[in-house]
Amino acid sequence: MSAMSAQFPEFRDCTVLVSGGGSGIGAALVEGFARQGAKVSFLDIAEAESRELAERLSRETAHPVSFYHTDLRDIDAIRRAVNEVVEKSGPIRVLVNNAAWDDRHEFDDVTEDYWDNNQAVNLRHVFFTSQAVAPSMRAAGGGAIINMSSIAFKLNMGVFPAYAAAKAAIVGLTKSMAGRLGPENIRVNCILPGMVVTERQMKLWLTEESIARSVQEQCLKTPLKPDAIVGPALFLASDCAAGMTAQSLIVDGGVL
Numbered sequence: 001m002s003a004m005s006a007q008f009p010e011f012r013d014c015t016v017l018v019s020g021g022g023s024g025i026g027a028a029l030v031e032g033f034a035r036q037g038a039k040v041s042f043l044d045i046a047e048a049e050s051r052e053l054a055e056r057l058s059r060e061t062a063h064p065v066s067f068y069h070t071d072l073r074d075i076d077a078i079r080r081a082v083n084e085v086v087e088k089s090g091p092i093r094v095l096v097n098n099a100a101w102d103d104r105h106e107f108d109d110v111t112e113d114y115w116d117n118n119q120a121v122n123l124r125h126v127f128f129t130s131q132a133v134a135p136s137m138r139a140a141g142g143g144a145i146i147n148m149s150s151i152a153f154k155l156n157m158g159v160f161p162a163y164a165a166a167k168a169a170i171v172g173l174t175k176s177m178a179g180r181l182g183p184e185n186i187r188v189n190c191i192l193p194g195m196v197v198t199e200r201q202m203k204l205w206l207t208e209e210s211i212a213r214s215v216q217e218q219c220l221k222t223p224l225k226p227d228a229i230v231g232p233a234l235f236l237a238s239d240c241a242a243g244m245t246a247q248s249l250i251v252d253g254g255v256l
C-alpha cells in the first residue's frame with residue numbers, strides 16, 4: 001500500500017496548511033493530504049508551479065486546493081494568509097512547516113545580511129506560522145504541527161552552515177513548542193529527510209554521480225522521491241500518532 005492509497009478518515013474535510021507546497025516535497029504533501037479528502041491550502045512564492053498544482057489537484061480531489069502567494073520572510077503576510085485560510089476553510093488542524101532554501105554558501109563569504117535572510121527563509125517562519133495557526137488549533141480542540149528539518153546538520157556538510165544551523169534549530173524549536181502546546185492538545189513533531197530527489201534538486205545541486213554516491217551511504221539502495229515523505233507526515237499528523245509529540249522522525253533510507 002502506498003502513502004497515496006492509505007486512508008486516514010480523520011483527515012476528511014479537515015483543514016491542512018502546508019508552507020512551501022508549490023514544488024518538491026511540499027507539493028507531494030499537498031497532494032497526499034488532498035487525496036485524503038482534506039481541505040488543503042499552501043503558501044509559496046513560486047507562482048506558476050503553485051497555480052498549476054492547485055488547478056490540477058482541484059480537478060481531482062474532494063475539495064479545491066488553495067494557493068496563497070506568500071513570501072514567508074514577511075511575517076505580516078503569513079498572518080494575513082493564515083487568517084484567510086481559517087476564514088475560508090475553517091480551523092487549521094494540521095500545519096506542515098515545509099518551506100526552506102538549501103542555498104550553498106561559502107563560509108568566508110557569508111555576510112550578516114545573507115545570514116539573516118537565510119534564517120528568515122529557513123527558520124523564522126517556522127515559529128511565526130505556528131504562532132499564527134495555534135489559536136485556531138486551540139479553538140478546534142487541538143492539532144498537529146510537523147516541521148521539516150534535515151539530516152544534513154548531522155553530517156558535517158560544509159557547504160551550507162546557515163542552512164544546517166536552521167535545520168538543527170528546528171529540532172530544538174519542535175521540542176520547545178511541543179512542551180508549550182502539548183497541554184492544549186497540539187502535537188509538534190519534526191521529520192528529518194535524507195537526500196530526496198526533486199526536480200529542483202536535480203536542476204541545482206544533484207547529478208547522477210552525486211545521487212549514486214549518496215545512495216551508497218543508504219541501507220536502501222534506491223534514491224528517495226518526495227512521496228517517501230508523505231506517509232511519515234500523514235502518520236505523524238494522524239490519530240495513529242496521538243501519543244507522539246516532541247519527536248524527530250528520520251526518513252533517509254538508512255544513512256544515520
Ligand SMILES: NC(=O)c1ccc[n+]([C@@H]2O[C@H](COP(=O)([O-])OP(=O)(O)OC[C@H]3O[C@@H](n4cnc5c(N)ncnc54)[C@H](O)[C@@H]3O)[C@@H](O)[C@H]2O)c1
Nearest residue numbers: 020023024025044045046071072098099100148150195196
Ligand atoms: N530535497 C531534499 O533532499 C531534502 C533533504 C532534507 C530536508 N529537506 C527539507 O524538506 C523540505 C522540502 O524540501 P524541497 O527540496 O522540496 O524544498 P525546495 O527547496 O524545493 O523548496 C520548498 C518550497 O519552498 C518555497 N519557498 C522558498 N522560499 C520561500 C519563501 N521565501 N516564501 C515562500 N515559499 C518559499 C519554494 O518555492 C519551494 O516550492 C525543506 O524544508 C528541506 O529543507 C529536503
